[in-house]
Amino acid sequence: MSATTTPRGVRTTAGARTGGPTFGRVVASEWTKLTSLRSPWWTGLVTVVAAGALAFMFATASSVDPGFEPTRDLATGLMLAQVGPLVLGVLLGAGEFRTGAARTTFTLVPRRWPVLAAQTVVVAGFALGLAVLTVAATVVGVLPSAVSRDLPLRLTVGDTPGILAGMVLLVVGVTLVGYALGTLLRRTVPALVTALGVVLVLPIVLAMAGDPGGGTMGAAPPHSVTALGTIGAFTPGTAGQLLTTPASYGPMPGMPDVGPVGGGLVLGAWIVLLLTVAAVRLRTRDVR
Amino acid sequence: MIEVEALTKRYGSTTAVDGLTFTARPGTVTGFLGPNGAGKSTTMRVVVGLERATAGTTRVDGRRYADLPAPLHAVGVMLDARSVHPGRTASKHLLAMAQTHGIGKARVREVIAQTGLEPVAHRRAGTFSLGMGQRLGIAGALLGDPQTLVLDEPVNGLDPDGVLWVRRLVRELAAEGRTVLLSSHLMHELALCADRVVIIGRGRLLADATVQDIVERSERAGAVRVRTTDPEPLARELLALGAQVVPQEGGVLQVRGTSVDEVGTAARRCGATVLELAAESGTLEEAYLQLTGDAVEYRTADTRGGAR
Numbered sequence: 001m002s003a004t005t006t007p008r009g010v011r012t013t014a015g016a017r018t019g020g021p022t023f024g025r026v027v028a029s030e031w032t033k034l035t036s037l038r039s040p041w042w043t044g045l046v047t048v049v050a051a052g053a054l055a056f057m058f059a060t061a062s063s064v065d066p067g068f069e070p071t072r073d074l075a076t077g078l079m080l081a082q083v084g085p086l087v088l089g090v091l092l093g094a095g096e097f098r099t100g101a102a103r104t105t106f107t108l109v110p111r112r113w114p115v116l117a118a119q120t121v122v123v124a125g126f127a128l129g130l131a132v133l134t135v136a137a138t139v140v141g142v143l144p145s146a147v148s149r150d151l152p153l154r155l156t157v158g159d160t161p162g163i164l165a166g167m168v169l170l171v172v173g174v175t176l177v178g179y180a181l182g183t184l185l186r187r188t189v190p191a192l193v194t195a196l197g198v199v200l201v202l203p204i205v206l207a208m209a210g211d212p213g214g215g216t217m218g219a220a221p222p223h224s225v226t227a228l229g230t231i232g233a234f235t236p237g238t239a240g241q242l243l244t245t246p247a248s249y250g251p252m253p254g255m256p257d258v259g260p261v262g263g264g265l266v267l268g269a270w271i272v273l274l275l276t277v278a279a280v281r282l283r284t285r286d287v288r
Numbered sequence: 289m290i291e292v293e294a295l296t297k298r299y300g301s302t303t304a305v306d307g308l309t310f311t312a313r314p315g316t317v318t319g320f321l322g323p324n325g326a327g328k329s330t331t332m333r334v335v336v337g338l339e340r341a342t343a344g345t346t347r348v349d350g351r352r353y354a355d356l357p358a359p360l361h362a363v364g365v366m367l368d369a370r371s372v373h374p375g376r377t378a379s380k381h382l383l384a385m386a387q388t389h390g391i392g393k394a395r396v397r398e399v400i401a402q403t404g405l406e407p408v409a410h411r412r413a414g415t416f417s418l419g420m421g422q423r424l425g426i427a428g429a430l431l432g433d434p435q436t437l438v439l440d441e442p443v444n445g446l447d448p449d450g451v452l453w454v455r456r457l458v459r460e461l462a463a464e465g466r467t468v469l470l471s472s473h474l475m476h477e478l479a480l481c482a483d484r485v486v487i488i489g490r491g492r493l494l495a496d497a498t499v500q501d502i503v504e505r506s507e508r509a510g511a512v513r514v515r516t517t518d519p520e521p522l523a524r525e526l527l528a529l530g531a532q533v534v535p536q537e538g539g540v541l542q543v544r545g546t547s548v549d550e551v552g553t554a555a556r557r558c559g560a561t562v563l564e565l566a567a568e569s570g571t572l573e574e575a576y577l578q579l580t581g582d583a584v585e586y587r588t589a590d591t592r593g594g595a596r
Contacts, residue, residue: 020358029387036380286339
């Protein structure tokens with residue numbers, strides 16, 4: 001062999017062919033990509049701190065009520081803190097295209113769909129870890145108020161396990177909504193505006209517009225369902241809110257009584273729909 | 289092997305590539321030349337499956353890019369320095385690329401060493417200079433030890449050392465029997481490292497020839513400068529060949545309509561002693577500009593120091 005007489009700078013250990021992309025390999029690659037960025041860790045940290053601080057504030061405010069029940073305030077702060085996972089999802093989805101990293105990604109996996117599936121798995125996995133920490137932070141947040149009123153913090157009885165599970169699912173779900181919108185729209189700002197619109201603004205607007213009112217204080221009015229209220233219940237934001245609201249609280253004004261399971265199913269359907277549209281767009285549109 | 293056949297790519301009413309056909313063969317460096325906006329990058333993005341052709345086909349090793357079982361092992365691609373997330377370090381970027389094809393960390397370290405990225409491997413790509421970004425792009429292209437390389441403006445922004453390194457690297461890759469398609473908007477750059485040049489302007493093929501052909505063609509179109517002890521007999525000899533001769537001071541003749549080779553031969557025939565003989569600097573570039581003259585889309589903007 002003439003290996004010593006022909007110096008070659010290129011062909012060394014790389015001669016071995018390792019085969020092409022498999023789903024497991026793409027998942028491993030996407031996990032490396034996600035965890036090697038700083039923004040997911042920062043967004044996650046801010047989310048956990050904000051959820052804990054908001055839970056602390058809500059619990060402190062309502063701890064003066066005679067009928068104060070510490071576990072009732074667990075999910076309240078999350079209605080605002082869910083902005084964190086939403087932004088996280090948008091940054092991960094749109095960041096790929098905004099930065100040009102998509103050119104590398106889709107050159108390596110030209111069939112494209114495995115990338116979307118792998119990113120969904122990886123984003124959901126990261127969001128699940130974040131969700132557990134976020135929920136733990138809210139529990140820690142309500143603890144001082146419970147202690148000051150000498151009330152026990154019962155996490156395993158009544159509606160509480162359902163609320164906690166709903167909160168975990170909400171954080172994961174909202175992250176995936178953000179990710180799907182980011183991948184679909186490919187630009188951070190439009191995706192962020194859309195995500196905040198459908199998750200935060202639209203539910204409030206529709207809840208106010210769809211509230212039948214009635215003003216019969218005291219005498220419980222019969223629950224009536226309005227058209228706008230029905231539409232409101234099917235927005236991703238309200239669906240997420242229903243996910244953390246126990247069935248025993250009853251429906252929101254003007255909305256059909258879908259309960260936490262129904263809310264979860266609506267949010268899940270939104271995620272599937274958005275990811276499907278994103279998948280179609282990914283397959284048919286150029287990556288520039 | 290890259291085959292581009294009757295490729296057309298339109299964006300709305302803009303035609304970026306218009307019926308382009310050429311082949312980049314194994315064992316050669318094919319230079320892909322054209323002014324900015326001529327459609328070089330678009331063609332390359334279609335070849336590697338990022339964009340869909342409006343009409344025509346592109347094939348790598350006889351297959352559609354999307355049908356390659358292991359794209360990273362088949363084609364090394366460097367499209368643009370900005371194909372990297374700026375928040376990711378060079379080594380993590382390369383590792384994530386390698387993982388899609390089950391390539392190990394040892395190979396990642398190897399390409400980092402080979403491209404001289406060791407000192408910056410753990411820095412975020414967003415902090416890189418243009419030259420470092422180019423080296424990272426080349427590292428990614430080499431990762432899978434591919435038989436075909438597609439390199440878009442690889443010497444752009446490199447320091448002189450880096451330029452020499454890229455020239456040597458592509459020559460070496462071609463000598464190993466690999467196919468190299470390398471784009472540039474600088475004719476003289478390609479003259480130094482390419483075997484064949486495909487020249488396009490406004491998305492159309494202008495020339496597809498060996499570098500030797502193009503060099504001769506451009507020498508004939510440009511001027512040759514010769515300094516001799518005997519300008520008069522040489523001038524007569526050259527005029528007889530049909531060249532235009534402009535005598536200058538100090539025994540210098542500026543000759544048009546001929547080549548360096550012909551001036552040298554003419555000097556020997558008439559016994560003139562040649563002290564200096566060269567194609568006037570810039571002639572290659574001028575010939576290329578003549579060829580692409582009509583096809584320069586951004587000329588007005590260029591002369592006014594415009595954005596492109």
